[in-house]
Amino acid sequence: MAGRFNAHALLGLALVLIGAGLFISAQDIHVSPAVVLLGPRLFPSIVAVALVVLGIATIVVELFGSRDAAEAEGAAQTPENDWPSFLTALAGPTLFLLTVEPLGFAVATALLFAAVARAFGSRRLILDLGIGILIGAVILVAFSYGLGLVLPLGSVFDSLLGG
Amino acid sequence: MDVFSNLAHGFAVAFTPLNLLWSLVGVTLGTAIGILPGIGPALTIALLLPVTYKLDPTAAFIMFGGLYYGAMYGSSTTAILINTPGETGSLVTTIDGNKMARKGRGAAALATSAIGSFVAGLIGTLLLAVLAPEVVKLALLFGPADYFSLMVVAFAAVSALLGSSVLRGLVSLFVGITIGLIGIDQQTGQSRFTFGILELQDGLGVVLVAVALFAVGEALYLASRADLRREEIIPVKGRAFMTREDWARSWKPWLRGTLIGFPFGALPAGGAELPTFISYKVEKSLSKKPEEFGEGAIEGVAGPEAANNAAVAGVLVPLLTFGLPTSSTAAIMLAAFQQYGLQPGPLLFSSNSALVWGLIASLLIGNAMLLVLNLPLVGLWVRLLYIPKPWLYGGISVFAMLGVYGINRSLVDVIALILLGLLGCMMRRLDYPIAPVIVGLILGPLSEIQFRRAVQISQGDLSVFFTRPISAALLTIAALMLIGAVAAHWRRSRKAALA
Numbered sequence: 001m002a003g004r005f006n007a008h009a010l011l012g013l014a015l016v017l018i019g020a021g022l023f024i025s026a027q028d029i030h031v032s033p034a035v036v037l038l039g040p041r042l043f044p045s046i047v048a049v050a051l052v053v054l055g056i057a058t059i060v061v062e063l064f065g066s067r068d069a070a071e072a073e074g075a076a077q078t079p080e081n082d083w084p085s086f087l088t089a090l091a092g093p094t095l096f097l098l099t100v101e102p103l104g105f106a107v108a109t110a111l112l113f114a115a116v117a118r119a120f121g122s123r124r125l126i127l128d129l130g131i132g133i134l135i136g137a138v139i140l141v142a143f144s145y146g147l148g149l150v151l152p153l154g155s156v157f158d159s160l161l162g163g
Numbered sequence: 164m165d166v167f168s169n170l171a172h173g174f175a176v177a178f179t180p181l182n183l184l185w186s187l188v189g190v191t192l193g194t195a196i197g198i199l200p201g202i203g204p205a206l207t208i209a210l211l212l213p214v215t216y217k218l219d220p221t222a223a224f225i226m227f228g229g230l231y232y233g234a235m236y237g238s239s240t241t242a243i244l245i246n247t248p249g250e251t252g253s254l255v256t257t258i259d260g261n262k263m264a265r266k267g268r269g270a271a272a273l274a275t276s277a278i279g280s281f282v283a284g285l286i287g288t289l290l291l292a293v294l295a296p297e298v299v300k301l302a303l304l305f306g307p308a309d310y311f312s313l314m315v316v317a318f319a320a321v322s323a324l325l326g327s328s329v330l331r332g333l334v335s336l337f338v339g340i341t342i343g344l345i346g347i348d349q350q351t352g353q354s355r356f357t358f359g360i361l362e363l364q365d366g367l368g369v370v371l372v373a374v375a376l377f378a379v380g381e382a383l384y385l386a387s388r389a390d391l392r393r394e395e396i397i398p399v400k401g402r403a404f405m406t407r408e409d410w411a412r413s414w415k416p417w418l419r420g421t422l423i424g425f426p427f428g429a430l431p432a433g434g435a436e437l438p439t440f441i442s443y444k445v446e447k448s449l450s451k452k453p454e455e456f457g458e459g460a461i462e463g464v465a466g467p468e469a470a471n472n473a474a475v476a477g478v479l480v481p482l483l484t485f486g487l488p489t490s491s492t493a494a495i496m497l498a499a500f501q502q503y504g505l506q507p508g509p510l511l512f513s514s515n516s517a518l519v520w521g522l523i524a525s526l527l528i529g530n531a532m533l534l535v536l537n538l539p540l541v542g543l544w545v546r547l548l549y550i551p552k553p554w555l556y557g558g559i560s561v562f563a564m565l566g567v568y569g570i571n572r573s574l575v576d577v578i579a580l581i582l583l584g585l586l587g588c589m590m591r592r593l594d595y596p597i598a599p600v601i602v603g604l605i606l607g608p609l610s611e612i613q614f615r616r617a618v619q620i621s622q623g624d625l626s627v628f629f630t631r632p633i634s635a636a637l638l639t640i641a642a643l644m645l646i647g648a649v650a651a652h653w654r655r656s657r658k659a660a661l662a
Binding site: 015018025082083085088089090094097100101109113114116132135151 | 353
């Protein structure tokens, strides 16, 4: 076999599965008898079939593709996979998600900013946290006074202050 | 002639102090984001959408238009100085532009790109003003079946022309369409794929998806690739300046670039990359010194830069006349129109002509502003590049999060942002194009509506798509595009295998 079962083929498999899942769940959409052809099931079903077809095509191309093409692609750029930085960057929005309601927008923003900055090479954690809190606080104030949109101040602080 | 009275009307709208201010804000912001890596006009407009909701639509669109043009100007600066295009439209500029900078001719490269962009923007916008009313007449002949087929052409073109393979383009497109399926079906009120989550009833909005894919996805991708994070900035000596020889060698490429860029921008999947490649090839074959290309030939900068600005004007033609977006930025602008309850198309020209012509006139004004901003002030803009990357991407992440969370305060949105961001990162790593996802997201639901309307009108007769002449012609074009692209790809890989 000239090609290989690699990440691309895995993606193809995922597409097939998603397509199949889409098709099955589309059948659950309630449809009144009068509009069977035109109803809300039609497009999802077509899209689902397309996904399955594309998924199979992707798998086929990867498994049976010519070795030269695959090698050319791989040789063009040898990616240096940087897992630690990636995970640090991912931690940013994740921390935001977990902390924005209990700890407030400013703290969450600080964590987001500092995490992404660190992922991109900054080693000055305290400074980055400080900048993050500043940006978060400015946005908090600007949004509530400027646009009338209230961002969370942190339920933890509410209970501490006898909210 | 009609054009003059339309433009006069437009200038009356555009020349108010407030709208001039918005134009200035737009072009300045656009240049800044064009210069900053990691953020482009599509993402910026997506982020500005929630904030501009309260603005008068004319002002908002004047700002967006200026932003779009400005981004094209700004991104050439990074292409020339640090070999990193701010936008894909400036990819080709890096080839000769960066070489010129390394040889100390950076100022000339910047000048030719700025002036070329101005010339192209001027001619392109005038062409837009002249052609738009004519195209509108054509658009009035379109029925739902024809609109559906037009969107199929867009789908085909997006898949065929963007990205390294048709298959990958199609996959991206259908991923976008799938995401677009989430939400309440407009014609029957049924919830689809919402998994019982209330917040998903309205579907995943364009802002969310665009921000997730472009900002978060890009940040995660770059974080995972240590090799992509190194670069050096070449200092610019003096202001943007060209010698007489530079002028003589530049003006024809400017004009040729404009003529190439405009029609490509108007085509579905027009984006600015293809016309710039074509312009480069054309200039190289017409040049008396083709060996200079790749080493710093000024024509290699002048032509493509004019092409990418003309393409922006071209993109606006189908967007305003048909409501058909031909680039991801245009797709986001379409979402902006929808936000204001406006439907671009022939009706917009008659019901809201002040907005349309005001926008077109302000593009002419903005174009002039950009020339002033970019020629003498280049040194200032380059300072932006010295923002440390960690803070730049930290800031981008914060604004991305704000754009998504700040409006609905929904944690579901944040989860979606993270998941879609991971998707975007994965797509970048596996070399799948992202623009088709946005196009699929926007056009998917629209095409479904047109499809069902068309079949309703024909009372279940599916052949209507093939019997109406416009529709049949469009579907044929779509098929030819896909077949052509696959054939070209196949021929290329056979050549490679035989070599």
